[in-house]
Amino acid sequence: MNSMAITQLDGSPGTLAISDIDEFAKRLRGRLVRRGDADYAGVRAVWNGMIEKQPALIARVQGVADVIETICFARKHDLLISVRGGGHNVAGTALCDGGLTIDLSQMKAVLVNADAREAVVQPGATWGDVDRETQLYGLAVPSGIISNTGVPGLTLGGGFGWLSRKYGYTCDNLLEAELITAEGQVVRASAKENADLFWGLRGGGGNFGVVTAFRFRLQPAGPQVMGGMILYPLDKAAEVLEFFREFTASAPEELGALAVLRPAPPAPFLPKELHGKPVVAIVVCYHGDPVEGARVLKPLKEFGRPLADVIGPKPFTAMQTMLDGGQLAGRQYYWKSEYLREIRDDAIDTLIAQARQLGSPHSAILVFQLGGAISRVGATETAASGRDARYIVNIAGAWENKSDTGREVKWVRDTWAALRPFGTGAVYVNFMADDERPERLHAAYGTAIYQRLAALKDRYDPDNFFRTNQNIRPAQERRPVEVAAVN
16 A cells, blocks of 8 residues: 545545655654554544544654644645644544644643742643642642643633632633744744734634643642532522522632532542432632631531532642543533523523433533633633623533433533523633534634634634634635524
8 A cells, every 4th residue: 555545634535655654754753643553542532532533643743843843744745634732622623534633642741930930831731730740839820620631722712710710711821832833833922922823822722823832820729728519409409509699799719619410420529329319519619728718618518408518628639630530531522601691590490400301420510600810801801702701601411322412412402502591692612512603603702802813813824724623714714604693
């Protein structure tokens, strides 16, 4: 066999000479994995088992030079590419069918400068990797709530978690990025250098290049926090969600809070007799003075008659991994989301009604509190959305068997449709599935930000080389968008 079938940039089928592939492999410091290799399936696998895209080639790059080499090879042969960081995106944008995946997962270094309160992080690192290094100094980057989430996707889409109400989105704590453009050029972006690109990287996703280094501002948090989960039967969900609304309305910014409606997971911190029972839970993390934390959390710990209360002092790293068991790799995942400015009584009724329709023991509806420092950044200071929202709802479908896909996807879509009247109309780009229409991406940013991102796309990637993402199309591909027509 002298050639390999491969997908061209425009999606059409093509072929690539084996001799060209062999020469490319020799120029890499990392390994080039080919479809058909013994370990291909393991290397290809991403978090969402629903994603079945099969790249022809996976370049497991080990440095900036490898990234440049791979981009130049793909450009020379007009190949479709994708970029993989942590591989945790629900839409599966890490992979491309039949093309070339740039796999950054081997670039995992985390370098902490505790005196300057900064860290430089490579794009293969997860937030668990970052927390492990920064918590040695009682410092953290405000990030997500699942430790095996990759650094690039979360940051470039905005990013929020337990620390965000105090310190802002993850992207608000980004100081500088090193990026490889579609032309294979190294570019630095910060408030002082290529400021337009720096603006777009903070929320605009992977549309402009491959980020090979992130320099973050570190914030004081940990090593101990007050946090955990308190659970009630779903029959008490109306009272619990009303309490959650009032409790979060007056909560200090040191408190991160999340309400969850789902079957109780088989978590080691929950009594076995609760596993699988429909519950409503409030998950909290207070980072600050422990005495003050106990005072802030006292009304919650005294509310109602909980089934279980595992709120107490714990390492911040334990808080960051507490929910990992509900997001196991390899399950089928399908999500939708909506920002809320408030939690209305009729929204509570809708949340409960939809929770009663849950089919999978792994699916959940999550209501995360936003606001605080997030909302103090101007709506157009970065490309990240949702700054005017006080809450975000994630409708997180998760199931084991592919035969259940139709039922579970329908539940997610029905729940989203029922909640839309209470939402702002926008969507968090990192929670978008792979079947969203372009109009929904437009709604994620709003007209002004979308148009500015599109202008950046025209400047940095006019050929749309980086297109396997939540794609901002360059001018030559754009069509009029009807924002009202959403999927």
